[in-house]
Amino acid sequence: MALAPELLEVHEEQARDRYALPPLPDAEKGVVMRFAPNPSGPLHLGHARAAALNDAYVRRYGGRYILRIEDTDAKRVDPQAYDTVPEDIAWLECAITETVYQSDRLALYYDHARRLIERGGAYLCTCDNDRFRELRQAKRACPCRSADIETNLAGFEAMLEGAYAEGEASLRVRTDLEAPDPALRDFPAFRILTSTLHPRVDATVYPLMNFSVAVDDHLLGCTHVIRGKDHIANTRRQQFIYDWFGWTPPHFKHYGRMGIEGVVLSTSEMRAGIASGHYEGWDDIRLGTLRALARRGIAPEAVRRAMLAIGVGETDIQFSWENLFAENRAIVDPVADRLWFVPDPVAVEVSGALPREARPLRHPGMPARGTRTLAFDGSVVVPTAELGNDLSMLRLKDLFNVDVSAVEDRFRFAYAGDDLAEARAAHAPIIQWLPLGETLPCTLRRPEGDLTGVCEPAVRGAVGGVVQFERIGFARIDRAGPEGVVAYLTHR
């Protein structure tokens, strides 16, 4: 035990290098953080960054991790997302301690609106939108701004009771008309929405994001907020609300924008692509949703590690699949059984060899995991792409060497000994193969297109798991039915 601390420290140091995040201020006694998605569809890699970063800090400092469903805009609520979002967050293995729905809290927001009005921090505005915009641009107050508290209180109640139609009135926060950023000047806190019904509540007046977020972050006791920098203007707006109420705001951190090569991260674009049939669904492997990653066989841990490696930098970044794949490969390589898949197979007769069994290892690094048995009895299938006119010898992996000859366009193999060294000396490719009679039809689906072929029967036992198709890449076995196997390429 006397020697251990040093070693531990070294290990910790090394581990910290790539995944460690900068320390948070005032966090030593624990933190309360939240992940607050809009329930508009399944979660994607962009959400995963926010979810994983907050999760990592809560794990590090201890405390509470709130999943807050921000469903105050009925137009942007997809009822299915009430299920998919928690499912996705559970898949990501984030340590959520409680879940709240903003649509459950409307009374709370109304109550705080009244209190804000009483403090002179908000007023009911019935100005035309364009008109208000002009005034705001000119740093001038709109006529509604000068109404007294009683009038505003009454106006807000009237708004709640349905005296105004959608768009006719809003409650605005009194900020600073001289604010250099026009976005900060008297922004709206509540609006009326009657054209779209909310799937969970019967209401016509809804808080806007800046109001509900500030109230909730305070009421729920959030100590630190980590979100994308698209919220930086919102943070400034929310500061006005904290000031009006005399609340201490949480610590904010805004990370940079993240793009992902070759993928749309916009929920609405994905939805449109699915509707048009371009994508098969939310788990189409060309998508950046967590469901798509799961279907491909990416481990949640890999996603979290990749996000931690990126960190909380404010620089805009282009996320690369290579980095995610590398994280995943490290996780999956030690556990994935090695199995054979022969793409675009061609049957070849082998002359001069007696029937025998090949017993390839399930994992070359762990012989204890055992072998599978493939019974050679005269003919094999091999990948067509391996055969060529200039090829004279190859080795059927874990079986024996063969001489290759071609008559017309038909290839023939002739037994050429068992000696592995000979094959190496001849630079013979060592390839996967299958007995002609022991194959299962198999489709390997890839973002760039499907690969069809056959795989060994043992693949049936790996449904739902990730295997490595030797010399092809890692793949998740999606299903195995009478019609054959469907697998998804995870990555090479």
Added chain:
RNA sequence: GCUGCUAUAGUGUAGUCCGGCCAAUCAUGUCGGCCUUUCACGCCGACGACUGGGGUUCGAAUCCCCAUAGCAGCACCA
């Protein structure tokens, strides 16, 4: 346009606050080699960056100014 933020290799990232120990870290990638009955894993090596220009200083990736580029916001969305 206005308001603000950011700028390190193909990608991500450390270093920037408190200038010298940075001829710049780590990972990934690519290439080469070794190992290996996989083109996986592992090991070794190579490649590859401080956006540009000024300034301050004995000394700048680090501080200042300008330029350029990118991004965000300027919604009764989140």
